[in-house]
Amino acid sequence: MKAVVGDAGPRRAGPGASDPATLEADGVSAWFGDHEVLERVSLTMPAHRVTALIGPSGCGKSTFLRILNRMHELVGSASLAGRVLLDGEDIYDRGRRITHARRQIGMVFQKPNPFPAMSIYDNVTAGLKLGGVKAGKEDKDWLVEECLTKAGLWKEVRDRLRQPGGALSGGQQQRLCIARSLAVRPRVLLMDEPCSALDPTSTRRIEETIHELSGEVTIVIVTHNMQQAARVSDQCAFFLAEQGTPGVIVEHGPTEVMFGSPQDGRTADYVNGRF
Ligand code: ADP
Numbered sequence: 261m262k263a264v265v266g267d268a269g270p271r272r273a274g275p276g277a278s279d280p281a282t283l284e285a286d287g288v289s290a291w292f293g294d295h296e297v298l299e300r301v302s303l304t305m306p307a308h309r310v311t312a313l314i315g316p317s318g319c320g321k322s323t324f325l326r327i328l329n330r331m332h333e334l335v336g337s338a339s340l341a342g343r344v345l346l347d348g349e350d351i352y353d354r355g356r357r358i359t360h361a362r363r364q365i366g367m368v369f370q371k372p373n374p375f376p377a378m379s380i381y382d383n384v385t386a387g388l389k390l391g392g393v394k395a396g397k398e399d400k401d402w403l404v405e406e407c408l409t410k411a412g413l414w415k416e417v418r419d420r421l422r423q424p425g426g427a428l429s430g431g432q433q434q435r436l437c438i439a440r441s442l443a444v445r446p447r448v449l450l451m452d453e454p455c456s457a458l459d460p461t462s463t464r465r466i467e468e469t470i471h472e473l474s475g476e477v478t479i480v481i482v483t484h485n486m487q488q489a490a491r492v493s494d495q496c497a498f499f500l501a502e503q504g505t506p507g508v509i510v511e512h513g514p515t516e517v518m519f520g521s522p523q524d525g526r527t528a529d530y531v532n533g534r535f
Pocket residue numbers: 292297315316317318319320321322323324335
């Protein structure tokens with residue numbers, strides 16, 4: 261990997277590999293054993309946009325996210341139908357390795373999960389190792405600074421890169437996890453309730469980071485915080501699983517429409533906190 265620095269500051273390296281991609285779910289259904297938890301979910305998550313997935317607990321949002329980067333298939337009882345297209349290419353195509361999808365489609369979880377005993381520096385570069393990317397020392401130094409800067413953490417940790425990741429505050433740990441995800445230059449970043457374990461100040465910092473990243477990586481975020489969905493997203497999809505039926509998307513559209521003039525009464529009730 262060759263780092264390139266230009267007049268406008270650090271640039272992303274690698275031919276085309278880092279462009280944000282459009283992710284498209286096409287008729288996705290999911291099961292755990294016989295239990296169907298998602299039914300024919302179709303959604304386009306466009307490049308350069310932030311898509312928020314909203315809906316009550318248990319309606320399949322996390323399952324949907326895991327399907328989008330091939331984590332669902334790691335659960336023994338799990339199965340699925342439908343397709344997931346990354347710029348038109350089916351990530352489940354036979355012959356496509358799971359690591360191919362993982363590298364392009366990163367994930368940040370609800371609970372910050374840095375490697376606690378590993379240094380801040382090594383936490384960021386661990387993403388490279390996990391993603392099978394080889395980089396020399398100089399490239400790594402450059403990348404660590406770039407990714408920590410993008411995650412809004414560089415100024416706070418630049419003098420303590422050798423301290424363990426576990427010594428950081430919760431909000432800082434979550435930003436470290438974002439930096440780790442960015443190290444492999446993903447084209448899509450999936451975030452499953454990334455702020456729900458964080459205080460309001462840390463939440464605000466993550467939201468700023470999402471805003472800044474949105475130009476260079478496609479973002480899909482699950483959130484229970486409607487104000488957050490309204491603040492960070494360009495479009496929203498409302499998931500619902502009614503009385504033992506599998507989760508479906510009731511309605512999706514531009515965020516201002518979903519909040520301002522939703523078509524479905526259930527969407528209106530949900531975004532206004534009525535269930
Ligand atoms: P959400 O993120 O919207 O709260 P989930 O995707 O976590 O919803 O869960 C959707 C449904 O799938 C729930 O009924 C949940 O109990 C079930 N489920 C989730 N993970 C598993 C699993 N590993 N094994 C079996 N059932 C699961």
